[in-house]
Amino acid sequence: MNYKHILSEIAAEIEPLRTVGRQADYIPALAKVNPDRFGICITTTHGDVIEWGDVDERFSIQSVTKVFTLSMALSIMGERLWERVGKEPSGAAFNSLIQLELDRGVPRNPFINAGAIVVADVLMTQLANPEADYLDFVRKIACDDTIDYDREVAASEREKGYINAAIANMLKYYGNLENDIEEVLHFYFLQCSVEMNCRQLSRAFLPFADRHSEFSFGNVRLTSSQVKRINAVMQTCGFYNDAGEYSYLVGLPGKSGVGGGIGAVYPGRYAVATWSPRLNEKGNSVMGMKALELLTTYTRESIF
Numbered sequence: 001m002n003y004k005h006i007l008s009e010i011a012a013e014i015e016p017l018r019t020v021g022r023q024a025d026y027i028p029a030l031a032k033v034n035p036d037r038f039g040i041c042i043t044t045t046h047g048d049v050i051e052w053g054d055v056d057e058r059f060s061i062q063s064v065t066k067v068f069t070l071s072m073a074l075s076i077m078g079e080r081l082w083e084r085v086g087k088e089p090s091g092a093a094f095n096s097l098i099q100l101e102l103d104r105g106v107p108r109n110p111f112i113n114a115g116a117i118v119v120a121d122v123l124m125t126q127l128a129n130p131e132a133d134y135l136d137f138v139r140k141i142a143c144d145d146t147i148d149y150d151r152e153v154a155a156s157e158r159e160k161g162y163i164n165a166a167i168a169n170m171l172k173y174y175g176n177l178e179n180d181i182e183e184v185l186h187f188y189f190l191q192c193s194v195e196m197n198c199r200q201l202s203r204a205f206l207p208f209a210d211r212h213s214e215f216s217f218g219n220v221r222l223t224s225s226q227v228k229r230i231n232a233v234m235q236t237c238g239f240y241n242d243a244g245e246y247s248y249l250v251g252l253p254g255k256s257g258v259g260g261g262i263g264a265v266y267p268g269r270y271a272v273a274t275w276s277p278r279l280n281e282k283g284n285s286v287m288g289m290k291a292l293e294l295l296t297t298y299t300r301e302s303i304f
């Protein structure tokens with residue numbers, strides 16, 4: 001498969017979308033990013049790296065981080081994790097408060113904000129040094145020790161993070177938050193602030209594509225079956241109320257973030273990351289989703 005050629009064709013085809021959509025500005029620091037960017041990088045299970053566009057620039061991975069926090073929590077808690085958070089698609093906005101109330105404080109899945117805040121709480125209870133341990137895991141899975149939190153983005157989100165604060169308060173009310181609300185929010189915002197470029201993000205997703213290699217990064221170990229299940233949650237819940245549309249168009253387990261990044265996997269073959277900050281109204285990257293749609297169309301490679 002000539003991925004290089006396919007990526008250049010895709011890039012030309014999606015060029016008219018470069019100014020379509022709006023970057024997230026409810027996190028003030030994200031509004032400073034140049035929105036007219038696009039990068040895509042494929043890392044194959046054979047170790048080939050094929051890239052196009054703005055693949056060197058780092059961006060805030062935001063909700064893509066939820067795949068890594070889920071991996072850590074699942075490795076520690078196993079199936080008991082699902083007593084605290086569900087695994088059903090939400091069909092609602094990523095920051096829905098109404099749904100959390102209807103579900104009496106048990107978030108639908110770990111990829112909506114409420115679910116990820118519960119996962120952050122689990123990690124705080126279980127880890128000796130949550131901030132350091134999480135960063136260490138992310139660095140290991142991406143094979144890059146330069147990856148770091150962007151504390152300015154985290155602080156900026158905390159300053160305006162009224163809805164997440166409301167979510168955390170509601171979780172506490174329903175008895176689904178063990179730690180101090182402020183401390184959990186601080187850790188959650190830090191996780192979201194992790195910066196990577198497309199090359200690093202596609203590398204970090206590779207272990208989810210390659211179920212024949214051992215998933216073992218420091219203390220974080222998952223069985224091949226657990227990796228399969230994380231992919232299943234990505235497929236059904238990774239794009240919130242756009243998950244059906246994303247599945248229909250793309251057909252690869254994936255996870256988006258409001259920084260404009262998407263990580264996705266074609267099991268057995270490759271991991272792919274895209275980055276373009278302009279989002280659709282559901283909070284998912286316009287160019288990124290279109291690029292992935294064309295990738296699975298032109299290669300005829302998808303899970304369906």
Ligand code: DON
Pocket residue numbers: 061062063064094095113157164189192256257258259282283284
């Ligand atoms: O909590 C938030 O609102 C952000 N830190 C992350 C949300 C996000 O990335 C949703 N993704 N599309």
